Amino acid sequence: MNRIRLFDHLVLMLGVFVMVAPVVVAFMTSTHDAADIHRNGLSLTWGGNFAETYNTVLTRKGGFTGEITGARMIWNSLILGVGFAAGKIVLSMLAAYAIVYFRFRLGTLFFWMIFTTLLLPLEVRIVPSYEVMNKLSLTNTYTGLIVPLLASATGTFFFRQFFKSVPEELLEAARIDGAGPFKFFIDVLVPLSRTMIAAIFIIMFVYGWNQYLWPTLMTTDERFFTLVRGIKQILLVWVGSNIPDYNEAFALAILAMLPPVMIVLIFQRWFIKGLTESDK
Amino acid sequence: MASIGIKGVSKIYNGGVTAVSSVSIDIADGEFIVLVGPSGCGKSTLLRMVAGLETISEGEVTIGGRVVNDVDPADRDIAMVFQNYALYPHMTVYENLAYGLKNRRTPKSEIDARVAEAARMLELQPYLERKPRALSGGQRQRVAMGRAIVRKPSAFLFDEPLSNLDAKLRVSMRGEIKRLQRRVGTTSIYVTHDQLEAMTLADRLVVLSGGRIEQIGAPLDVYHRPATTFVASFIGSPAMNLVGGELHGSKLALGPALLDLGAAVPAQGALTVGLRAEDLRLHAGSDGAMPFRIDYVEELGSQRLVHGFVGDQPMVAAISSEIPLPETASLSIAPSRLHFFDTASGRRIDWTIAEQGQAAGVSGVELAAS
Numbered sequence: 001m002n003r004i005r006l007f008d009h010l011v012l013m014l015g016v017f018v019m020v021a022p023v024v025v026a027f028m029t030s031t032h033d034a035a036d037i038h039r040n041g042l043s044l045t046w047g048g049n050f051a052e053t054y055n056t057v058l059t060r061k062g063g064f065t066g067e068i069t070g071a072r073m074i075w076n077s078l079i080l081g082v083g084f085a086a087g088k089i090v091l092s093m094l095a096a097y098a099i100v101y102f103r104f105r106l107g108t109l110f111f112w113m114i115f116t117t118l119l120l121p122l123e124v125r126i127v128p129s130y131e132v133m134n135k136l137s138l139t140n141t142y143t144g145l146i147v148p149l150l151a152s153a154t155g156t157f158f159f160r161q162f163f164k165s166v167p168e169e170l171l172e173a174a175r176i177d178g179a180g181p182f183k184f185f186i187d188v189l190v191p192l193s194r195t196m197i198a199a200i201f202i203i204m205f206v207y208g209w210n211q212y213l214w215p216t217l218m219t220t221d222e223r224f225f226t227l228v229r230g231i232k233q234i235l236l237v238w239v240g241s242n243i244p245d246y247n248e249a250f251a252l253a254i255l256a257m258l259p260p261v262m263i264v265l266i267f268q269r270w271f272i273k274g275l276t277e278s279d280k
Numbered sequence: 281m282a283s284i285g286i287k288g289v290s291k292i293y294n295g296g297v298t299a300v301s302s303v304s305i306d307i308a309d310g311e312f313i314v315l316v317g318p319s320g321c322g323k324s325t326l327l328r329m330v331a332g333l334e335t336i337s338e339g340e341v342t343i344g345g346r347v348v349n350d351v352d353p354a355d356r357d358i359a360m361v362f363q364n365y366a367l368y369p370h371m372t373v374y375e376n377l378a379y380g381l382k383n384r385r386t387p388k389s390e391i392d393a394r395v396a397e398a399a400r401m402l403e404l405q406p407y408l409e410r411k412p413r414a415l416s417g418g419q420r421q422r423v424a425m426g427r428a429i430v431r432k433p434s435a436f437l438f439d440e441p442l443s444n445l446d447a448k449l450r451v452s453m454r455g456e457i458k459r460l461q462r463r464v465g466t467t468s469i470y471v472t473h474d475q476l477e478a479m480t481l482a483d484r485l486v487v488l489s490g491g492r493i494e495q496i497g498a499p500l501d502v503y504h505r506p507a508t509t510f511v512a513s514f515i516g517s518p519a520m521n522l523v524g525g526e527l528h529g530s531k532l533a534l535g536p537a538l539l540d541l542g543a544a545v546p547a548q549g550a551l552t553v554g555l556r557a558e559d560l561r562l563h564a565g566s567d568g569a570m571p572f573r574i575d576y577v578e579e580l581g582s583q584r585l586v587h588g589f590v591g592d593q594p595m596v597a598a599i600s601s602e603i604p605l606p607e608t609a610s611l612s613i614a615p616s617r618l619h620f621f622d623t624a625s626g627r628r629i630d631w632t633i634a635e636q637g638q639a640a641g642v643s644g645v646e647l648a649a650s
Binding site: 167169170172173174175176177178179183187188191192194 | 331332333352353354355358359360362363364366367368369370379380383384427
């Protein structure tokens with residue numbers, strides 16, 4: 001018994017090491033200054049430059065226009081992540097509600113059409129999408145960043161499955177209780193889907209937060225740069241004999257990790273519930 | 281409070297399947313009607329048409345004299361209790377009870393008063409702040425009934441409300457439903473497949489089979505005078521013995537036995553004879569008229585069910601468990617307890633005979649209960 005436990009722990013420790021070590025290395029390295037990193041490479045010791053580096057990253061106005069700070073980029077990423085997740089949830093819940101509860105012609109066909117778009121990644125339609133946004137002059141706006149990515153086959157599918165598992169009698173009881181389609185949705189379905197919403201929120205927030213290609217395409221104005229773009233920006237300054245600001249890139253990467261981690265920590269209880277148990 | 285009229289109502293599904301065909305029932309104000317039948321007989325469909333959850337293909341449903349065919353369920357002034365309770369799982373008991381009233385824009389003070397009254401009636405006061413998942417099955421069922429009561433509707437519709445409960449709870453909830461309905465005096469339609477539930481609850485029974493009404497009547501009427509072989513075999517436990525027989529004048533040939541009825545029956549020749557297990561009496565030896573070959577015995581405690589054969593026809597007799605089982609046995613029955621049915625149509629053949637103390641064909645002394 002004890003031997004098995006020891007082995008279990010070894011496996012777990014190996015897993016933890018593989019997953020956490022790179023993060024620790026990145027964090028430790030980010031506390032050294034750029035020259036040090038350039039000379040000695042990655043480092044596992046505390047460099048003592050923590051305050052300076054992070055302060056610079058968050059507050060120094062950089063970029064070509066000299067207006068963009070790390071804090072601003074975090075803010076932009078947050079708007080993108082939250083807007084993305086919230087928008088996707090609202091849209092896919094409404095779509096799933098229509099598909100499950102309203103018997104309109106070709107409803108199933110429409111569902112499968114939505115479902116098959118799962119096979120098409122964003123990259124496939126990125127040029128036409130950009131063209132549309134450009135024509136609507138929505139480039140360099142939050143609307144342009146968020147709206148074209150909102151339609152979600154995954155979300156619609158998850159909510160459809162969930163709504164289908166809600167007992168029919170609940171709808172009938174609500175009908176007899178005088179709740180119309182809107183009231184039933186707001187008073188019964190939305191509260192019942194809480195755990196599901198939390199689960200999808202996490203997935204979609206992380207997905208939105210990590211978007212790289214679309215924001216790169218949509219935003220030329222540095223005021224709309226997201227954090228993920230910002231990291232790339234720093235490493236691009238490889239001009240002449242300049243040493244790239246490795247420390248700042250590492251610091252930004254660490255900062256970029258924090259919000260998704262926090263979201264997962266906060267929502268994980270609901271997340272697990274939403275994916276495993278149906279609370280009815 | 282209102283009467284309910286069901287006139288020639290049919291339900292024909294898109295595929296052409298007829299679930300209910302031209303059913304007519306007049307339900308008086310305050311009456312407790314039980315729709316009973318095997319699964320798939322259309323009883324739930326009929327109830328759901330009254331509730332407005334299914335469209336009515338043909339015919340007319342009136343509630344309180346108003347035709348409600350095209351009225352929304354919420355506006356029919358009915359309340360329904362579902363088999364799986366259908367409580368809103370995210371609302372407390374109080375919110376569950378209040379939801380329907382809130383949607384009708386009832387003033388808060390009145391909601392409070394009505395919920396309090398229903399909670400008192402159903403002894404739910406300690407649980408008002410709980411969520412349904414923290415309640416037992418019986419309590420959930422009471423909340424479901426409470427949700428119906430607070431609305432003060434003109435009719436209650438029950439869709440097999442007790443089938444999810446265990447046997448013991450079912451009996452006590454059955455009593456509670458009956459008492460409650462007496463107390464509030466609301467017209468009720470109750471659907472069940474359990475004939476015992478139907479017998480005990482109903483003012484009038486409606487026995488359905490294959491989407492048609494087999495018989496409507498008071499429970500005891502239906503029990504004593506089943507209109508068809510279907511009703512005869514469905515109502516009563518154990519089911520009525522239905523065997524082939526032949527009438528010659530006032531003599532009935534039942535397998536090897538010949539019973540003297542002592543009166544004429546308005547039929548002759550082959551027909552179906554119904555004998556309730558509890559009307560049969562068991563005799564040792566060949567004292568009874570019908571020689572009975574015992575196959576096996578079911579002990580129920582208060583009585584025992586003796587399964588066996590008269591000739592080659594299976595027969596069940598319910599006898600007191602105090603009577604010792606003889607090696608060779610025979611059965612007898614009072615002629616007035618015999619039911620006759622037309623074999624082809626299954627319809628009852630009415631006949632009358634003066635109730636006699638003596639069982640048909642008993643020649644010897646009845647076996648004492650000692």
